[in-house]
Amino acid sequence: MKRILTMLPALLLLLGSAALAETAPAKMTVPPEKIATQADGELETYDLTFPEDMPLEARNFVLFARAQFEKHPFEKLPKANEYTQWYYHDKREIGWCSVFQIYCAYHSGLQLLKYKQDVTVAPDAVISAMEGRVGNVYYVFEAQNRWLQADEMEAIPKPGYLVIYGVRGSTPYTHVAIVESVTALGDGLYELTTIEGNVNSTIKRMNYRYDATPKKKYYNMSVIPEDEITRENCQYTLQKDNWYVNGFCATW
Numbered sequence: 001m002k003r004i005l006t007m008l009p010a011l012l013l014l015l016g017s018a019a020l021a022e023t024a025p026a027k028m029t030v031p032p033e034k035i036a037t038q039a040d041g042e043l044e045t046y047d048l049t050f051p052e053d054m055p056l057e058a059r060n061f062v063l064f065a066r067a068q069f070e071k072h073p074f075e076k077l078p079k080a081n082e083y084t085q086w087y088y089h090d091k092r093e094i095g096w097c098s099v100f101q102i103y104c105a106y107h108s109g110l111q112l113l114k115y116k117q118d119v120t121v122a123p124d125a126v127i128s129a130m131e132g133r134v135g136n137v138y139y140v141f142e143a144q145n146r147w148l149q150a151d152e153m154e155a156i157p158k159p160g161y162l163v164i165y166g167v168r169g170s171t172p173y174t175h176v177a178i179v180e181s182v183t184a185l186g187d188g189l190y191e192l193t194t195i196e197g198n199v200n201s202t203i204k205r206m207n208y209r210y211d212a213t214p215k216k217k218y219y220n221m222s223v224i225p226e227d228e229i230t231r232e233n234c235q236y237t238l239q240k241d242n243w244y245v246n247g248f249c250a251t252w
Contacts, residue, residue: 024106024130025089030117031130037109043067048181050159057126058160058252061108065178065195068104069203073233076201083197087132098132098176100197101162106130110251113140126252128162135173137249138164146250150220154212155248156190157182162249163194168218168242175239179248180205188213191224193231199239207234210245218244 024032037056043063050059079093087099105128106112112130113119121127121144129140141147141162148155157163161179166172177196184190194206207224214220221244224236 023086023089024102024112026087026132027089028130029114031112031114032106034111035106035109038064044070046070048159054158054160055124055126055252057109061105061110061126061128061251062160062178062180062195064108065101065104066180066205068100068197069195069205069233072203074202074204077203079201094132095198097196097198098129098134098137100203101128101176101178102130102132104178105251113144115139115143124252126160128251129249133173134164134176135171137162137176138173138247141249148248148250150212150245150247151217154188155245156212157192157210157248158250158252160251162251163192164246164249165239165243166218166246167240168244170242172246174243176249177206185209193234196239199235205231205234206239207231207236208238220245 037060040056043060044067045063046066048062080091083099083103084094084096085091086103102112110128111121111125113127114130115136127144129137131137131140138147157179159179159181163177163179164173165175167174177194180193180195182190182192188211190210190212192208192210196204196206209222209224211220221238223238229236
């Protein structure tokens with residue numbers, strides 16, 4: 001009996017570690033092993049179409065994020081919500097745009113990476129960053145040569161990529177979102193639909209135009225003309241007039 005009692009703390013610690021491994025808590029120095037993604041056709045498609053070469057994990061990343069929007073469409077969520085509590089394991093109130101993408105990425109079977117983590121990533125791996133700070137999301141993708149800087153190249157987005165926004169005259173890493181769909185309009189102009197966590201404490205779908213070759217630096221976002229709006233359940237006004245697309249994280 002004494003031997004069993006002395007082994008109990010170690011057993012409880014082991015069980016606790018196993019439980020933590022099933023999530024992606026912020027204090028993990030190394031992300032958990034990637035989980036299997038959903039089977040093809042298992043998730044609702046919402047009539048979305050994707051590029052033929054888009055990996056299943058990346059497609060499911062978009063579909064899983066869209067399902068979260070459909071679960072909480074424009075609903076005001078508390079700052080301590082199911083996404084933040086899953087990630088931080090407490091009830092802290094904090095910005096959660098990146099936490100939202102981490103939640104969707106983990107549950108879609110993406111390989112999660114930490115800033116300054118020494119890890120080998122296969123060229124065909126579908127990845128995201130397990131970082132609550134948007135700036136660190138950038139550093140993760142930059143280290144993997146998967147960062148597309150909008151003002152240094154003709155950065156072309158794809159569905160399943162992350163988009164990072166900057167604020168003119170301030171931080172270049174203010175907010176991160178998931179690209180749901182991309183429509184090429186010609187002459188470097190694209191229509192983007194994105195799924196964004198923590199937009200005024202809600203999950204929103206945003207629909208706007210992105211100019212990959214803008215005439216003026218940091219002015220690459222514009223509203224879609226009202227008579228050309230075709231999508232439903234989106235916000236068509238820009239979140240902030242002084243925001244711009246800083247670049248894209250190539251998850252695949």
